[in-house]
Amino acid sequence: MIKDLKRGIITENPILVLALGLCPALAVSTSLQNGVGMGAAATFVLVCSNVIVSLIKRFIPPKVRIPCYIIVIATFVTMVELIMKAYFPDLNKSLGIFVSLIVVNCIILGRAEAYASKNNVFKSLIDGIVMGLGFTVALCTLATIREVLGANKLWGLNVIPGFKPMTIFTLAPGGFLAIALVMGLSNWIRDRKKG
Amino acid sequence: MDPIPLVQISIAAILINNFVLARFLGLCPFFGVSKRLSSAIGMGMAVVFVMSVASMFTWAIDAFVLQRFGVQYLQTIVFILVIASLVQLVEMTIQKFSPVLYEALGIYLPLITTNCAILGVAKLNTGAGYSFVESLVNGVTSGIGFTLALVLMSGIRERLELANVPKPLRGLPIAFVTAGLMSIAFLGFAGLDFFRTSGG
Numbered sequence: 336m337i338k339d340l341k342r343g344i345i346t347e348n349p350i351l352v353l354a355l356g357l358c359p360a361l362a363v364s365t366s367l368q369n370g371v372g373m374g375a376a377a378t379f380v381l382v383c384s385n386v387i388v389s390l391i392k393r394f395i396p397p398k399v400r401i402p403c404y405i406i407v408i409a410t411f412v413t414m415v416e417l418i419m420k421a422y423f424p425d426l427n428k429s430l431g432i433f434v435s436l437i438v439v440n441c442i443i444l445g446r447a448e449a450y451a452s453k454n455n456v457f458k459s460l461i462d463g464i465v466m467g468l469g470f471t472v473a474l475c476t477l478a479t480i481r482e483v484l485g486a487n488k489l490w491g492l493n494v495i496p497g498f499k500p501m502t503i504f505t506l507a508p509g510g511f512l513a514i515a516l517v518m519g520l521s522n523w524i525r526d527r528k529k530g
Numbered sequence: 531m532d533p534i535p536l537v538q539i540s541i542a543a544i545l546i547n548n549f550v551l552a553r554f555l556g557l558c559p560f561f562g563v564s565k566r567l568s569s570a571i572g573m574g575m576a577v578v579f580v581m582s583v584a585s586m587f588t589w590a591i592d593a594f595v596l597q598r599f600g601v602q603y604l605q606t607i608v609f610i611l612v613i614a615s616l617v618q619l620v621e622m623t624i625q626k627f628s629p630v631l632y633e634a635l636g637i638y639l640p641l642i643t644t645n646c647a648i649l650g651v652a653k654l655n656t657g658a659g660y661s662f663v664e665s666l667v668n669g670v671t672s673g674i675g676f677t678l679a680l681v682l683m684s685g686i687r688e689r690l691e692l693a694n695v696p697k698p699l700r701g702l703p704i705a706f707v708t709a710g711l712m713s714i715a716f717l718g719f720a721g722l723d724f725f726r727t728s729g730g
Contacts, residue, residue, distance in 0.1 A: 354561065354702055358646045362554035402614055409607040417603060432653045435606045439646045441558055506717065507552045511710030515703045523698035 336461070343465025349442045350473035350514075351521050356442040359433050360474055361510035367490050370478030371471070372426045376419065376434065378467025380411045381443050385463035388451040404447040405438070412438040442470060473517075480513045481505060536667050539660075543671035545719035549647050550679040551712055556647030560680055561705055570684035572631045574677025578670065580620055580642055581651055584613050585669025588652035589662055609652050617642045647676055682712060 349355045359377070363369045387407050395403045416434050419427045427434060437443065446466055451459040482488055485504030487495060503509050549555045556577070563573040588609050596602045620642075625632045642648060651672050655665040686708055695704045 355558070357557040357561070358554050361557065402611070405610055405614060406607065409610050413603060413606050416606065432650055432657065435653055436555075436646045436650060438606055438610050439649050503714070507554065508710045508713040508717065510554065511706045511713055515699070515706035515710065518706065519696075519699045519703040522703065526698060 339461050339465045340468070343462075343467075343469035344472050345469075347466075348469045348473055348521075349445075349466055350470060351518055353442075353445075355445055356440045356470060357514075359436065359440060360470075360477060361514060363430055363433050364474055364477040364481055364510060364513070365485070365505050366429075366482045366488075367475060367478045368426070369429055370474040372419075372423065373430060373433065374467070374471025374474045376415045376430075377437050377440060377443070377470055378464070380408060380415060380437050380440075381446060381467045381470075382460060382463035383411045384408045384443055384447055385451040385459040386456055388447045389454060389456045389459035392452045400452065401444075401448070404444060404452075408443055408447070409438045442466065476517060477510075477513050480517070481509055484513075485509055535664065539664060539668050540671040541722055543668055544675040544678060545716065545722060548675045548679055548716050548719075549650070549672050550676055551709065551716045553650070555650040556645050556676055559642070559645055560676075560683065560709075561702060564680055564683040564687055564705070567681065567684045567688060570680045571677070574673075574680050576620060576624070576642060577645065577647065577676050578673030580613075580616055581648055581673035581676075582666060582669040583620075584616055584648050584652055585655055585665045586662070587612050587616065589655060589660070589665040592656045593662075605653075605656070606649075609649055613648050613652070617648075647672070679712070683709065686712075 343349075347353060350357065350360050356377075359373055363373045384404070384407050388404055391403075391407075412435060415437065416427075419430075419434055446462060450462045454462070479489065481504045483494055484501050485506075486502075487493060487498050487500040501509075504513065543549070547553055550557065550560045559573055559577070563569050591608060591612060592602075592605065596605060596608065621632075651669050655668055658668075660668060683705075687705060690704060690708065699707070
């Protein structure tokens, strides 16, 4: 279990190592609130679709498996959309079209194809949880960097008194620069560990 | 048809709200296929084509089916199915007429389905309440914007291979830095929005 957790968050982190699901990671990481919201939504879809795919894997003809997976995923995304619209209208507004774009998040389809279609329900459930956590952790790291540097705020609260925020970090270029730095840092740490 | 809104949509889609550099849509193919100029152009063309066809189809389905029967909450599922079948069609066409291009694009062609730019443009069209022509123009020009960014990026990356980059930054991280700098340059196009401020 802990080994799985380490795999999801560190060694096979979907964003920082596998470079999957970059679009939502960069687009919504402007504030920590958005990051947590997006992470939770994607994790929910990932866990549910992993479970369903591993349950029905025997009944899906291999040739049309991808469309089948997409329908399963799209169903859960629609649920998330409706729930978010009803209970978290502000979050829904700031995430914009990226809520419905969870459906084309490569992490989810990738895990369905690479893991859930070959493993049993329990293993797929665990895989969904750890991969979702890995995605959320990376997203929140990016969001923290961007919100602190770009707006001098964290979760809407002021952080460093007297620090003049660099607005560029909340704009589009900041997303690219932030992920480049985080990725570079994680590569550096990994290289050093290897010796 | 008043041409000014269309010009405005085009400028916004290609330069101001460039799909890749300002909206963060379609990043996977942007970083995956931008290593060679030739495959970047091929991928760009495929995206322009799929995007324009998808804009037309999704607009029609949204207007005549989903809105008519009041089932717009099914939008995500229906749109993704339409796009998936369109991509399949394009794949078969390219395989038949240009095997070389088919080889070059490799696994990225089926991945257009999960290219968020296509579903994104469909969602943006319906979200902004565009008419049929506006949707089509937005689809074509968004695709052109994507191609522009992709081609620029691949030109830079071909050069980057010769550069001496610090080891931890090699590969993707330096590509992200490049994209960030390009994105800063594209911020300058915000001043081109001279007709009226279009929604971002």
